[in-house]
Structure formats: structure tokens, C-alpha cells
Amino acid sequence: MKNKIKIGLIGCGRVAENHILAIKECEWAEIAAVSGGRHAQELGERIGVPVLSGDEICESSLVDALCILTPPEFHYIYAMKGIEAGKHVLVEKPVSFSDREIEEMSIAAKKNKVVCMPGHSYIYLPELIRMKRALEGKRLGVPAYVYLSEMYYMPKELAVKYTGPETDVLCHQLYLCLAFLGMPMRTTAFRTCIEGKENETDGAQVSVMLEYAQGTIVQIFVTWAAEDCSSEPWTFKIKIIGNKGCMSFSRRDFMEKTDVEYEQSLYQEMFNEEMKWFVEKCILEGKQPISTMEDAKKVCLLHKAIVKAINEKVVVEGL
Structure with missing residues (x-):
């Protein structure tokens, strides 16, 4: 019997609502914690999960994977912290405006044997x-x-x-x-x-x-x-x-x-299908995303x- 993948959200703006619905539709995922932004406290209380700081959620034993939903300038910081703590990460688009940062995320994910998937949802x-x-x-x-x-x-x-x-x-x-x-x-x-x-x-x-x-x-x-x-x-x-x-x-x-x-x-639906692929295909079955970090670098x-x-x-x- 597989255990559900416990997901933490970093960034609690408008797009977080789409990811929450997608996680609810994913049989093998559940939200474990949230972090980031002025809406974090309200969101955590509404869905009944802890509200943690950015550093805490990246290192928390409550969390197996992270959805990085912040503005793009913070993607690299939180993705690297999560990856180095052994968390799988889904990074919203655009992943970064620096091809060097994208390359470093990809290398770190391979080194730590975790999934790093760009949020190329369509x-x-x-x-x-x-x-x-x-x-x-x-x-x-x-x-x-x-x-x-x-x-x-x-x-x-x-x-x-x-x-x-x-x-x-x-x-x-x-x-x-x-x-x-x-x-x-x-x-x-x-x-x-x-x-x-x-x-x-x-x-x-x-x-x-x-x-x-x-x-x-x-x-x-x-x-x-x-x-x-x-x-x-x-x-x-x-x-x-x-x-x-x-x-x-x-x-x-x-x-x-x-x-x-x-x-x-x-x-x-595109968020739902993306989340299923992230959790079921990539994390649980070890398959590659349809759109990879190499694609994110080319973008x-x-x-x-x-x-x-x-x-x-x-x-x-x-x-």
C-alpha cells in the first residue's frame, strides 16, 4: 500500500487555490502545510494545516514535496532549499529568468535523487x-x-x-x-x-x-x-x-x-493533470515529466x- 505524498505550498496567492483543488483531486496526495505571503495564515486555517516559515516548510518532516508558487524571483531560493532537504519540488512557471539557476536546480535534484519539475501545466x-x-x-x-x-x-x-x-x-x-x-x-x-x-x-x-x-x-x-x-x-x-x-x-x-x-x-483541469503526473508518474513511478527542466532552460x-x-x-x- 502506497503512502500519500504530503505536499507543502510555498506561496499562498491566487494560483495556490488551483493547486489546492488539484491536490484534492489527486488520490495519492494531500496538503500538509503552507507558507508565504499575507494570505498564509487565513489559508492554513481554512484548510486545516500548519502555517510555517519558508525555511521551516523546506526542512519539515511533515512534507515530502513542495509546490513553489511564489513570484519567480524566489523560485530558485526555495527550490534549492527544498531539494537540498530531500524534498521533491514542482516549480511554477516561469521557473527562472536565469538559465544558470535552472541548471543548478536540475543538477541539485539529480544529486539528491528527487524530482524537480517545471510547472508547464498546459x-x-x-x-x-x-x-x-x-x-x-x-x-x-x-x-x-x-x-x-x-x-x-x-x-x-x-x-x-x-x-x-x-x-x-x-x-x-x-x-x-x-x-x-x-x-x-x-x-x-x-x-x-x-x-x-x-x-x-x-x-x-x-x-x-x-x-x-x-x-x-x-x-x-x-x-x-x-x-x-x-x-x-x-x-x-x-x-x-x-x-x-x-x-x-x-x-x-x-x-x-x-x-x-x-x-x-x-x-x-490542466492543474489537476499536472499534479497527478508530478505525484503519480514522477514521484511514485520514477518517470520523467512531459516538460523537463531542460525545457525550462530552453524557455x-x-x-x-x-x-x-x-x-x-x-x-x-x-x-
């Missing part, structure tokens, strides 16, 4: 695993064009808590590109802000182009400036067009009625290239 949805396998099996032939978008209106009171869509959102599309196609040859990108009284979010949006050796062109568009309210909204959209077939995915393919509104059920390098393309208005080669 790739664990069955629909996107199917896309990945279809591409690997050449069922779509050679992909000619891939489009990925994430667009919604970000209220100003939330926008001020983040850096921008190219920092806080784009990593999702980048790790999916890596899963589907690998590293591109070159990239260029543009960032604009939609100005005007009617747009109180500062209107940040980013467009990225990636070129692949086989001729594939990828276009990524992320925006906080506007909602897509059309009949087929591209809130989170992926379209792959190959010379022998095509596939598409929308996060709005599955909508459920709640007490107050319709909810995009696939958003929570970091791609992000640096995109920021350079935006700032210097150039095409970045040799990726």
Missing part, C-alpha cells in the same frame, strides 16, 4: 498531449503554420501586480512550441501598448514569430488589452496546419455553469532572445 491536458503525439507520429505531415494566442482584458488593479504578458504569460506558448517542434532557428518580436482612456490596463500586447528548419512558421500573440468576444473566441487558442492534416484547441471548448457564471473547465533562453528582439528591433539567429 502540456498535461489530454488534448495537447494528443497534439504532441500527432506531430511526433507525422500524422499531420510537415507542419506549415502554428498559431498560439492568449488574450484577455487585464484590469488595472491586477495588471500592476505583474510585469507584462511577455514575462507572465508567454512562457506557456514557448514550452508548448518546444514540446511540439523543438527549438526554432530564429525569432523576432514586437511589443505595443494600446493607449487611451478606454483602456485602463496599459494595453500591453506582444507578437512573436519563430522560424523552424523544416520551414514551419509559428506566430504567437498574447495581449492584456482586449477580450475576444466573437463567436469563436481565441481566449487561449492553438491551431496547427500541416501538409497532411490539421488540429486545433481552445480553452473554451469546455464551459461549465457555476453558481455565478460559466467557467472554463479546462483551466483547472528561458528563448525568452531572452524575444526580449532582445523587442528591445533592439532585430531578428535573433542561432537559437
Whole structure:
């Protein structure tokens, strides 16, 4: 009989609620403690677990694994403390903006024989695993064009808590590109802000182009400036067009009625599937994540290239 994996949460902000629901849905996991932020005490009391300091939760015998849900600048610190204390860790995206830090986390995890898994959550949805396998099996032939978008209106009171869509959102599309196609040859990108009284979010949006050796062109568009309210909204959209077939995915393919509104059920489902993989496949069965720390390092390098393309208005080669 397996014992449940006892999980500690470091970071008690909005995304912690998604991880709590995911842990509750995972047969072989339970929350053992929480830490971090002004909401930690309230959260611990609500779910009935101890509230510990960052150092305490990393070293606690109550905890087998950690979910690092802090802002990115604290990921490395807590991940390394947890790994060196023999804890498995799931590190929310973006794992780090330093490829050196990601490399050190990976090396430390191997040395201490624990799992270190990036929170690249979308790739664990069955629909996107199917896309990945279809591409690997050449069922779509050679992909000619891939489009990925994430667009919604970000209220100003939330926008001020983040850096921008190219920092806080784009990593999702980048790790999916890596899963589907690998590293591109070159990239260029543009960032604009939609100005005007009617747009109180500062209107940040980013467009990225990636070129692949086989001729594939990828276009990524992320925006906080506007909602897509059309009949087929591209809130989170992926379209792959190959010379022998095509596939598409929308996060709005599955909508459920709640007490107050319709909810995009696939958003929570990706956290559920990611947690099951982390606990059941990686920790209990010793398998690799679908998206690895090596992928997290490549996302970091791609992000640096995109920021350079935006700032210097150039095409970045040799990726």
C-alpha cells in the first residue's frame, strides 16, 4: 500500500487555490502545510494545516514535496532549499529568468535523487498531449503554420501586480512550441501598448514569430488589452496546419455553469493533470515529466532572445 505524498505550498496567492483543488483531486496526495505571503495564515486555517516559515516548510518532516508558487524571483531560493532537504519540488512557471539557476536546480535534484519539475501545466491536458503525439507520429505531415494566442482584458488593479504578458504569460506558448517542434532557428518580436482612456490596463500586447528548419512558421500573440468576444473566441487558442492534416484547441471548448457564471473547465483541469503526473508518474513511478527542466532552460533562453528582439528591433539567429 502506497503512502500519500504530503505536499507543502510555498506561496499562498491566487494560483495556490488551483493547486489546492488539484491536490484534492489527486488520490495519492494531500496538503500538509503552507507558507508565504499575507494570505498564509487565513489559508492554513481554512484548510486545516500548519502555517510555517519558508525555511521551516523546506526542512519539515511533515512534507515530502513542495509546490513553489511564489513570484519567480524566489523560485530558485526555495527550490534549492527544498531539494537540498530531500524534498521533491514542482516549480511554477516561469521557473527562472536565469538559465544558470535552472541548471543548478536540475543538477541539485539529480544529486539528491528527487524530482524537480517545471510547472508547464498546459502540456498535461489530454488534448495537447494528443497534439504532441500527432506531430511526433507525422500524422499531420510537415507542419506549415502554428498559431498560439492568449488574450484577455487585464484590469488595472491586477495588471500592476505583474510585469507584462511577455514575462507572465508567454512562457506557456514557448514550452508548448518546444514540446511540439523543438527549438526554432530564429525569432523576432514586437511589443505595443494600446493607449487611451478606454483602456485602463496599459494595453500591453506582444507578437512573436519563430522560424523552424523544416520551414514551419509559428506566430504567437498574447495581449492584456482586449477580450475576444466573437463567436469563436481565441481566449487561449492553438491551431496547427500541416501538409497532411490539421488540429486545433481552445480553452473554451469546455464551459461549465457555476453558481455565478460559466467557467472554463479546462483551466483547472490542466492543474489537476499536472499534479497527478508530478505525484503519480514522477514521484511514485520514477518517470520523467512531459516538460523537463531542460525545457525550462530552453524557455528561458528563448525568452531572452524575444526580449532582445523587442528591445533592439532585430531578428535573433542561432537559437
